[in-house]
Amino acid sequence: MQSSDSLQRQRPHLALTMGDPASIGPEIILKALVDPSLTQTCDLTVIGTRSLLHQTYQQLYSTGQSLADPDSLSMIDIPLDLQTIRQIIPGCGNAASGKASFMYLETAITHTLEGKFQGIVTAPIAKSCWKSAGYHYPGQTEVLAQKAKVNRFGMLFVGRSPYTDWTLRTLLATTHIPLNQVSQTLTPELMSLKLELLINCLQQDFAINNPKIVISGLNPHSGENGQLGTEEKDWLLPWLEIAKSEYPDVELLGLVPPDTMWVKPAKAWYGNSLKVGQTGDPSRDQPTLTMKNPADAYLALYHDQGLIPVKLMAFDQAINTTIGLPFIRTSPDHGTAFDIAGKGIARDTSLKAAINLAAELTQQKLK
């Protein structure tokens, strides 16, 4: 049996960045952190601007929703000058909010690399606001990787079905690049790198020793034998055959046509929850798993190929996690939602899931 001392030592300390302060970030943080179950397994320190959390608190107080009191939160407070504060208006992301969100992330990374935190949960930022503020990164993922001095990393989405408890894991081979650059960016080397990262993550972080991974084709019908695109025939299929021989303990399936690839995961996600007798409300229906032996992970070749199905099935429940870093990083699957910022209607479900997953994965690493 473990002593309470060793359990205490294994309790992860996570940084939670406020994201873009003009977004729903402050609101979902105040909503999530009122839930005591979140801090049962980890300690959380918010990295942001306390006065802006106060503003959100005041703004939403009259809605009668449960909110954490900003003064009660463990925080690294990054005060902003009055002129910047005036420029930060809910729903209006701009250079000022972009600069603040970049500072929150940088601070979280610095403290984590120094050992103060074992993981980072990031609220959403807007890449366009970073650009306006002069930060030219495709997203938070690349900043994390650069500052951690890592060049082998991946963007993995993880979602646990509320209907069946099945876990959907989707790794993107390419991420934030224009569609017309996907084909030339994909190479056998890149695919091997992403596959290796995914297998390591499944085995080490999720304790799946012999994972089953499904890999998508690129073109309609996976190229239809060269008639609808040649990448599959030219190199993706030969690459897959080599990968199969390199990983005899891993079941690699593919190249599955990108449209049909999502039929089985959707069945595993929904189960028969919408059959007679079931209400469709996951909190009332009994979990049922109808798909036998669904895959442990899906490797999609580009952003929308992977994220359209993830968001259709799991929006607000899935988590974006960066794999390959020396620490855990998770984030909600949604963005800044400027259209609803300040309105009090943002859901905190994905942020809570991101905090819970970060705590779980960090504990796994600390064992």
Ligand SMILES: NC(=O)C1=CN([C@@H]2O[C@H](COP(=O)(O)OP(=O)(O)OC[C@H]3O[C@@H](n4cnc5c(N)ncnc54)[C@H](O)[C@@H]3O)[C@@H](O)[C@H]2O)C=CC1
């Ligand atoms: N983790 C991150 O930092 C992410 C950042 N983004 C950034 O967010 C910005 C906006 O992206 P969009 O494509 O518009 O996606 P979005 O996720 O911000 O919004 C899409 C729709 O979902 C709604 N929505 C999003 N989150 C919600 C929540 N928690 N509760 C209730 N409704 C919610 C929004 O109101 C909107 O109608 C972009 O600048 C993008 O770069 C996008 C995805 C992830």
Ligand SMILES: NCC(=O)COP(=O)(O)O
């Ligand atoms: N579509 C996912 C996304 O935009 C998240 O990006 P990042 O800021 O976590 O790199």
